[in-house]
Amino acid sequence: MNATSVSASQSASSHDSSDESPEEKVAARQGEACKSQVLLRKPASEDGAEVHRLISRCPPLDENSIYCNLLQATHFADTSVAAELDGQLVGFVSGYLIPARADTLFVWQVAVAEEGRGMGLAGRMIRDILARPHCQQVRYLETTITPDNKASWALFRGLARRLDAGLEESVMFDRERHFKGAHDSEMLLRIGPFDTRAQG
Ligand SMILES: CC(C)(COP(=O)(O)OP(=O)(O)OC[C@H]1O[C@@H](n2cnc3c(N)ncnc32)[C@H](O)[C@@H]1OP(=O)(O)O)[C@@H](O)C(=O)NCCC(=O)NCCS
Structure with missing residues (x-):
């Protein structure tokens, strides 16, 4: 299985600050323990139905068909x-290399179950994809975000910082022109260039 167990040493933040209250220190330790048990792996066909269930628990993500x-x-x-945490799917990132631009990873959806949030899991999942041999040629990452999805903007801005890469914003799918008023505009974020070989 192509899997990596996420270890505490991959944690981006330190929880040793003396400014933290005892409760915060306990919560931080629980977070570290939880993180160390999260298994990141390539998905398999048997995950499809669980992915569908996870997405349905992660508004405002659009639900696609199980077939998708x-x-x-x-x-x-x-x-x-x-x-995966204790055999349960707690996170999923779907993406693909843009057909006419194999140097660009398009991140389609990012979903983290509520119980897995706030521990850096979304960022680690994306970096896990970028670190794969399949993405050796990738120099850019694109995604679309609705203007009001604060968590998503923070996630991708943080990723650009971490990759030490530029970030451009534009409208990809417009509320009126493309969605006929039925959906907020989807803003295109383009991050890069970066070198995936530099990713830890
Ligand atoms: C968005 C989502 C994937 C983030 O998952 P997560 O594992 O909690 O994110 P991370 O812990 O990796 O955090 C990444 C960054 O986003 C910030 N962030 C996370 N949730 C946030 C929130 N609700 N509000 C503001 N910032 C937030 C973190 O502080 C972190 O910032 P930093 O890199 O500057 O430290 C998760 O909240 C989710 O599944 N939401 C519902 C679905 C969705 O909106 N998906 C994204 C659209 S594709």
């Missing part, structure tokens, strides 16, 4: 990742 999630977990397995 099955394709993500099979045809796009090299550019997608599943995060």
Whole structure:
């Protein structure tokens, strides 16, 4: 199985600060323990239905058909990742290399179950994909975000900082022109260039 167990040494933040209250220190230690048990792996077809369930628990993500999630977990397995905690799916990132631009990873959806949030899991899942041999040629990452999805903006801005890469914003799918008023505009974020070989 292509899997990496996320170890505490991969944690981006330190929880040894003496400014933390005892309760915060306990919560931080619990977070570290939880993180150390999260398994990141390429998805398989058997994950499709669970991915569908996870997405339904992660508003404001659009739900796709189970069939679509099955394709993500099979045809796009090299550019997608599943995060498991105690055998349960707690995170999923779907992505693909843009067909006419193989140097660009498009991140389709990022989902972390509520119980797994705030521990850096989303960022680690994306970096796990970027670190794969399949993404050796990748120099850019693109995704779309609705203007009001604060968590998502923070996630991708943080990722650009971490990759030490530029970030451009533009409208990809417009509320009126593309969605006929039925959905907020989707803003395109383009991060790069960066070198995936430099990623730890
Ligand atoms: C967005 C989401 C994937 C983040 O998952 P997560 O594992 O908690 O994110 P991380 O812990 O990796 O945090 C990444 C960054 O986002 C910030 N962040 C996370 N949740 C946030 C929130 N609700 N509000 C503001 N910032 C937030 C973190 O502080 C961190 O910032 P930093 O890099 O500057 O330290 C998760 O909240 C989710 O599944 N939401 C519902 C679905 C969704 O909106 N998906 C994204 C659209 S594709």
